[in-house]
Amino acid sequence: MLDTESVRRRRAWAQALAGGVREASPEAVVRRVCALQAQDALAADLGIRARGRNITAAAVRAAYEDERSIVRGWYLRGTLHTVCSEDARWILALLAPRILAAxxxxxxxxxxxxxxxxxxxxxxxxxxxxxxxxxxxxxxxxxxxxxxxxxxxxxxxxxxxxxxxxxxxxxxxxxxxxxxxxxxxxxPADGVRWDQEAALAELARRYLAAHAPAGAEDFAVWSGLPLSWARRAWGTLAQAGAITADGDLTTLAGRAGERGYPPDAPDAPDTPEMPEVPDAPEAPDVRMLPAYDNYLLAYRTRDVCVPAAHQARVWPGGGIIRPTVLADGLAVATWARREAGRSITVHPFAPLPPRVASAVDGEISDVSRFCARSV
The missing domain is CATH 1.10.10.10 (Winged helix-like DNA-binding domain superfamily/Winged helix DNA-binding domain)
Incomplete structure (x- = not known):
């Protein structure tokens, strides 16, 4: 049975938010996380920054407008998200009928x-x-x-x-x-097309690749689909041998974890295994997440990523989800920006250890740099 720290570390690693993992481009970030919360456009851009290495605001804008490799629209839960362009149509075909009915x-x-x-x-x-x-x-x-x-x-x-x-x-x-x-x-109109059952299983597989360890209930919360659909997707993946269970939590097994590899594809020789999650680094991995970030919204409960005693500071009510500072996947502070990002204030939950505080200073500089170029 995984303990809370192991679950948190694995989830943060899957989201490219811990373990030193950073993606090289906006498209790679979005492909890794499957769908990025985007009702606030700048917050979505900052979510890409937090998961990338030296990604600029100009690179994010180019991915949207020049490369058209990512696109913003109403997907999960009927809320604005950014997805990879090649996934836009099949995700929309799966989710839109239920959103329209609701x-x-x-x-x-x-x-x-x-x-x-x-x-x-x-x-x-x-x-x-x-x-x-x-x-x-x-x-x-x-x-x-x-x-x-x-x-x-x-x-x-x-x-x-x-x-x-x-x-x-x-x-x-x-x-x-x-x-x-x-x-x-x-x-482009040449993206992958799935029937409903295959699309449902693929979305569940993408979710687990980006959020595991997690359960069917977590997938239902993230996607906005009924729990019965989530359990059906889990059944399809289990029948294909694509998932393994550890108590109530599920992870992907073997080749099923590869990005873009369908769960019902035939077996192949020399199937690579899922990469191992790296051990906790000696230096803390600190990231400044924007408001409404996926990492805080993708699960049924919040206790793994935000200490229970401080959840009201992150979720003060009225639908607000404040920007947070993570240290190795655990929220340790909230933060706010003013003057178009030129002024950033961090509000720690408790005094920060010196190495965490130093890493926060580096993140503040990078957020300011990113916001200045965005403006």
Missing amino acids: TGRRYHQLGLHEDLRRRADHLLRQVLTTHGPLTRAELTGHLTRLGIPPDGQAPFHLIRHAALTGVLCHGPRRAGEATYVLLEDWL
């Missing part, structure tokens, strides 16, 4: 009946074909042609509906503001 009551409250939503999808496709990329305000202006009031939540829900139905996705930023583009124009 939003039905809100559509009804806003008077957005099915025919109106369909006409809005058609209109947004037309205006993006002619005028795109367009900002949310610009799309809202076009939606008034359907009698949609420009204020309130209706325009947002229609834009989000068009994203969930595969009409549009986030495109290049303009003067710091997100724009939207046609999905079919922005991303």
